[in-house]
Amino acid sequence: MQQHPLITPVILSGGSGTRLWPLSTPEKPKQFLNLFGPLSMFQLTLQRCADKSRYRNPIIVGSARHLETIDDQMQEVGATAGEIILEPCPRNTAPAITLAALAAENPTDLLLVMPSDHMIENLAAFQKSVLASIPVAQSRWLVTFGIEARGPATGYGYIQQGDRIVGSSRSLSAKKFVEKPNRERAEKMLAEGGYHWNAGIFLFRADTYLAAMEQYSPEILLACRAAMGNRHMEKEICHPDPDAFAAAPSDSIDYAIMERSDKVAVTPVNPGWSDVGSWDALFEIANKDAQSNAMIGQAVTIDSSNNLIHSEDMEVAVHGVENMIIVTHGNKVMILPRGTSQHVKKIAQKLEGED
Numbered sequence: 001m002q003q004h005p006l007i008t009p010v011i012l013s014g015g016s017g018t019r020l021w022p023l024s025t026p027e028k029p030k031q032f033l034n035l036f037g038p039l040s041m042f043q044l045t046l047q048r049c050a051d052k053s054r055y056r057n058p059i060i061v062g063s064a065r066h067l068e069t070i071d072d073q074m075q076e077v078g079a080t081a082g083e084i085i086l087e088p089c090p091r092n093t094a095p096a097i098t099l100a101a102l103a104a105e106n107p108t109d110l111l112l113v114m115p116s117d118h119m120i121e122n123l124a125a126f127q128k129s130v131l132a133s134i135p136v137a138q139s140r141w142l143v144t145f146g147i148e149a150r151g152p153a154t155g156y157g158y159i160q161q162g163d164r165i166v167g168s169s170r171s172l173s174a175k176k177f178v179e180k181p182n183r184e185r186a187e188k189m190l191a192e193g194g195y196h197w198n199a200g201i202f203l204f205r206a207d208t209y210l211a212a213m214e215q216y217s218p219e220i221l222l223a224c225r226a227a228m229g230n231r232h233m234e235k236e237i238c239h240p241d242p243d244a245f246a247a248a249p250s251d252s253i254d255y256a257i258m259e260r261s262d263k264v265a266v267t268p269v270n271p272g273w274s275d276v277g278s279w280d281a282l283f284e285i286a287n288k289d290a291q292s293n294a295m296i297g298q299a300v301t302i303d304s305s306n307n308l309i310h311s312e313d314m315e316v317a318v319h320g321v322e323n324m325i326i327v328t329h330g331n332k333v334m335i336l337p338r339g340t341s342q343h344v345k346k347i348a349q350k351l352e353g354e355d
Contacts, residue, residue, distance in 0.1 A: 004054065004131060004134055005110060005134065005138075006054065006055060006056050006110075007049075007054060007055050007056065007110045007111070007112045007130070007134075007203070008055070008056045008058070008059060008082065008104060008105075008109050008110065008111050008112070008206075009048075009049035009055055009056070009058035009059070009111075009112050009114060010058065010059045010060075010061065010097060010100040010111050010112065010113045010114070011042075011045055011046070011049075011058050011059070011060045011061070011114055011115075011116050012061050012062075012093060012096055012097070012113065012114070012115050012116060013031055013032075013042055013060060013061065013062035013063075013066065013070065013116040013117075014061060014062045014063045014066075014087055014090060014096060015029055015030070015031060015115070015116075015117055016029050016090075017029035017030030017031065017117060018344070018345045018348045018349070019277055019278050019279075019341070019342075019344050019345050020033075020035075020276070020278070020279065020282070020344070021334070021344050021345070021347065021348035022327060022328075022329040022330070022332040022333075022334055022348070023035075023310065023327060023329045026065075027065070028066075028069065029066075029117075030117050030276065031045075031115075031116040031117035032066065032069050032073060035276065035282065035296070036119070036286070039077065040073055041116060041117050041118065041119065041276065042070070042073055042116040042117075043073050043074075043076065043077045043079075044119070044120075045114055045115075045116045045118070046058065046073075046074065046077055046079040047077060047079075048114070048120065048123060048126070049112065049114075050079065054127075054131075055112075056082055057080050057081055057082035058079075058081055058082060059081070059082055059083045059084075059085065059100045059103055059104075059111075060081050060083070060084045060085070061085045061087065061096045061097075061099060061100055062084065062085075062086060062087065063086065063087055063090070064086040064087075064088070064239075067084070067086060067237070070084065081236055082236065083103050083236050083237075083238055084236055084237045084238065085099050085100060085103060085238045085240065086237065086238065086239055086240075087099070087240070087245065088227075088239070088240060088241075088242035088245050088246065089242070089245065089246055090250070091245065091246075091248050091249075091250045091251075092250045092251050092252050093200070093252045093253045094213070094217060094220055094251045094252055094253045094255070094256035094257070095220050095223070095224055095245070095248040095249075095250070095251070097111075097113055097202075097209065097253055098209075098210070098213055098220055098221060098224040098248075099224055099227070099228060099238075099240060099245075100113075101206040101207075101209045101210050101213075102206075102210070102224060102225065102228045103228065103238065104206035106206070107205070107206055107207035107210075108205055108206070108207060109205065109206050110134065110137055110138070110203060110204070110205055110206075111202075111203070111204060111205070111206055111209065112130060112201075112202070112203050113201065113202040113203070113204075113253075114201050115200055115201070115275070117275065117276060118199070118200075118201075118273065118274065118275050118276065119272075119273065119274045119275075119276055119285060120271045120272060120273050121271065121272025121273075121285075122270075122271040122272045123271070125269060125270060125271040125272075126269060126271040126273075129145060129170065129267050129268075129269040129271070130145075130203060132168070132169055132170045132171070132267065133145075133168075133170070133171055133203050133265070133267045134203070135167065135168065136165055136168050136171045136265050136267070137203045137204050137205060137208075138205065139167075140205065140208045140263065141165070141171070141204070141208075141263050141264065141265040142202065142204045142208060142209065142212060142257070142258065142261055142263060142264045142265065143171065143202060143203040143204060143264075143265045143266075143267055144159065144174065144198065144199075144200075144201070144202050144258065144264060144265070144266050144267075145199050145201045145202070145203075145266070145267050145268075145269050146159045146161065146196025146197065146198065146199070146266040146267065146268050146269070147196055147197040147198075147199045147269065147270065147271075147273045148196065148197075148268060148269070148270035149189075149190055149195060149196060149197050151190075152183055152186035152187040152189075152190055153186060153197065154180055154181060154182060154183055154186055155180060155277060155278070155281075155342070156180065156197040156198060156275075157177060157178060157179055157180055157197070157198035157254065158177070158178040158181065158186075158189060158195045158196065158197060158198060159174050159176070159177055159178070159195065159196050159197075159198050159266050160174070160175040160176040160177075160178065160189075160194055160195050161173070161174065161175060161194045161195070161196065161266050161268070162174065162175035165265055168265075170267050170268065171265040171266065171267045172265065172266055172267075172268075173264070173265060173266075174258075174264040174265060174266045175194075177198065177254060177258060177259045178195070196266060196268055197273075198254070199273055199275070200253075200254075200275070202253070203267075208263075209257075212257040212261050212263075213256065213257060215257075215261075216256060216257045216260045216261065217249070217251065217256040217257060219248070219249050220248050220249055220251060220256060223244055223245060223247045223248035223249075224240075224244075224245065224248055226241065226244035226247075227240035227241045227242075227244040227245035227248070228240055228241075229241070229244075230244060272285075278341040278342065278344065279308060279310075279325045279327065279341040279344065280308075280325070280338060280339060280341040281341075282294075282308065282310075283308040283325070283338060286308065289301075291304065291305040291306075292305050292306045293305060293306065293307045293308075293309065294307070294308045294309070295307075295308075295309045295310075296309070296310045296311075296312070297309070297310055297311040297312035297313075297316075298311050298312070298314065298315040298316065299311055299315070299316045299317070299318075299326075300315070300316070300317040300318070301317075301318050301319075301321070302317075302318070302319045302320075303319060303320050304318045304319065304320060304321040304322060305322050305323075306322055306323045306338065307321055307322065307323065307324045307325070307326065307338070308324075308325045308326070308327075308338065309326045309327075310326070310327045310328070311326070311327070311328040312328075312329075313328055313329060313330060314328055316328065323337060323338045323339070324336070324337060324338060325337070325338055325341060332351075334347065
């Protein structure tokens, strides 16, 4: 049996998740919510990398305001972190991953970067793709995982595949990254073929990532090096220097390096993935009754179909209602037509008094 090097998972858990308001709040964003059952998406992500024959204890990058929640949820599933890095302020994914790469035990360590707010139904398919990508990552490629596009989605970025990488059974060079397209362009790309949804899941060596940051985004690397150089440690909890980290430009990994580097690989995979980025996305993957209603919590439907009802605090009853999203949380109730959940962020900002 082929022996693979241990992989260090990097779990990004600092997102605010405003698109799932009113359930998701700054105090408890969507990755820490039990949207599908007894476990949160953060806990499911921890379990995704629990096999100690393949993975080291994870590096978790998150917000100081969520430390207690992170601790509690890790204890509930019996997970242990290698290190918990608490971002002093949000700076997007490129600086967050840079902190983790600088914290790696060895420069050649393989890092599997995973957002903590995604769902993956077919874990076996996902793990198989990760293992198949190890030789490519060890050869100094930045590997991203491309999800088989199930339709002309406009809420995801796309990756266009290039040529097969020599010596790899699955991975191809990434020819081009495409930002979230309009529907017409998305349909055209699917008809053309060779495009995958960008899942934001990556595998690379720590030193490969840091070298790419030095080449394409040196300001971020400089700020993160200073922040980690003056970090404060409490057992496994790392507090980077606040002033140094605040100087880092806020940028995503895609903009910072992936769209610029000529050494990016894409490994296609179809693991039943969803970023659960909206109530519409939740409806698509939720279990439904005979009338295609997805009901989570206390709900009664009569002559109603194709609705998403999420209510754990109060009982909701509907009659003659179709294609609606109905969500209650505490003293808040939100109702809007299905297909319009991209407006939830605006609702949250208006009600929370944000600009």
